[in-house]
Amino acid sequence: RxxxxxxxxxxxxxxxxxxxxxxxxxxxxxxxxxxxxxxxxxxxxxxxxxxxxxxxxxxxxxxxxxxxxxxxxxxxTAGDLDARVDDPLTRDRSRPQDEVAAVAAALDSMASSLQSKLLAEQRFTADVAHELRTPLTGLHAAAELLPPGRPTELVRDRVAALRTLTEDLLEISRLDTGRERLDLDAEHLSTVAERVVRAAGGGAGSGGAGDGTRVEVVRDVYVETDRRRLERVLGNLVANALRHGRAPVVLTVDGPVVSVRDHGDGYPEYLLAHGPQRFRTEGGATGHGLGLTIALGQAEVLGARLDFANAPDGGAVATLTLPQRPPVGGTPEDAGPR
Missing domain, CATH: 1.20.5 (Single alpha-helices involved in coiled-coils or other helix-helix interfaces)
Incomplete structure (x- = not known):
């Protein structure tokens, strides 16, 4: 400068x-x-x-x-196979498809394929059950006409098992349609549990059965629910515990929560990880794996949550958590614990 x-x-x-x-x-x-x-x-x-x-x-x-x-x-993943991404780019094939559109299209295609296979399986289950029902009815009537004896008892026992299997398949097919409706009624939860235990024990005294099945009430509640479906859920859980576990089998009522525990080897790992699966059993167990499947389906219809776990000191534990609704026309005294 x-x-x-x-x-x-x-x-x-x-x-x-x-x-x-x-x-x-x-x-x-x-x-x-x-x-x-x-x-x-x-x-x-x-x-x-x-x-x-x-x-x-x-x-x-x-x-x-x-x-x-x-x-x-x-x-x-949660089971809603009607869900679709429906990405805008996948609707117009003339537009360039990026990687996100490719992933969305693959996911939609997978969901559609799974849904188609599931619907085909459901239709097959329903068709088989309906087709078996008529000949089994005739077979049952014919078995009743056989003369008394050990062979007749074996035939009747197998026919009864086939009828039970058919009815279970029909119930599963109805649950698969998702059109089940509730028939609500109000009752103390402990009363329902005691009735289930008496039915499982062949009419034993109140609160227990001769096979080591009993009810323990921590806190009773008055619930509004579908009594038939609730008894079906608890009955299947108790039957599964008696068949695959060991006594004593204990039903514990604690408010709107009912747990069913046996003292056997517990649930298998696949059931804890993925839930009940129809026609799958392990370890030489008898049955068709339909009881817990039906219990889970009926619990969903009730709006309840059914969880499966193994107790730390051994035994299987199934926990049913009911949505507590006010009873229709019930009094405040009826609605509380007793």
Whole structure:
């Protein structure tokens, strides 16, 4: 700078040992360069900001679609096979398909395939049960006409087992349709539990059965529920405990929660991990694996939750948690614990 101004100097040799120097005022050029630097800086900031906004918008769209795909996958895992991603890109095949659209299309295709196979299985179960029902009715009537004796008892026993299996298959097919309706009634939960135990024990005294099955009431409640379905759930749990576990089998009523515990080897690992599965048994167990499947299905119809676990000191524990509703026309005294 010269005299406070940007200055450019140029010098060179001249004649007789002298030098020639030229002073040029550089103020205008300096202002031009400074303005150009500022323009470059601001344009760069604007370009970076625009790029970030466009990138954020694009990433948000992708992540939103991924979150929607994940939500649908969780719904399918929970059993809702009607759930679909229905990604916008998958509707128009002429548009370029990105990776998210490919994943969404694959998930929708998988759900449709699973649903089709499940519906085919349900139709097959229902058809088999209906087709077996008529000839079994005739076979049962014919077995009743046989003369008394051990062979007749064996035939009647097997016919009864086949009829029970057929009725279980029909019940499962009705549960599969999802059209079951509740027939609500109000009753003390302990009364229902005692009735189930008496039926399992062949008419033993109140609160217990001759085979070591008993009811323990911690806190009784008056609940409004479908009595027949509730007895079916508890009856299947008790029957499973008596068949596959060891005595004593204890029904514990604690408010709207009923637990059924035996003292056997406990539930198998597959059942704890995935729940009851029809026609699957392990360890040489008898039966068809339908009892717990029906119990779980009827519990869902009741709006209840049925959990399976093994006790730390041995034995299987099934816990039924009922939704407690106020009784129809009940008095406050009836609605409370007794």
């Amino acid at each position: 010269h005299h406070g101004r940007p200055t450019m100097w140029a010098a060179g040799p001249a004649d007789h040992g002298r030098a020639l120097a030229v002073e040029v005022d550089y103020s205008q050029q300096a202002r031009t360069i400074a303005g150009l630097d500022g323009a470059i800086l601001w344009s760069s900031l604007l370009a970076i900001g625009a790029t970030l906004l466009v990138g954020a918008f694009a990433v948000t769209r992708v992540t939103r679609r991924l979150h929607a795909t994940a939500r649908v996958a969780r719904r399918i």
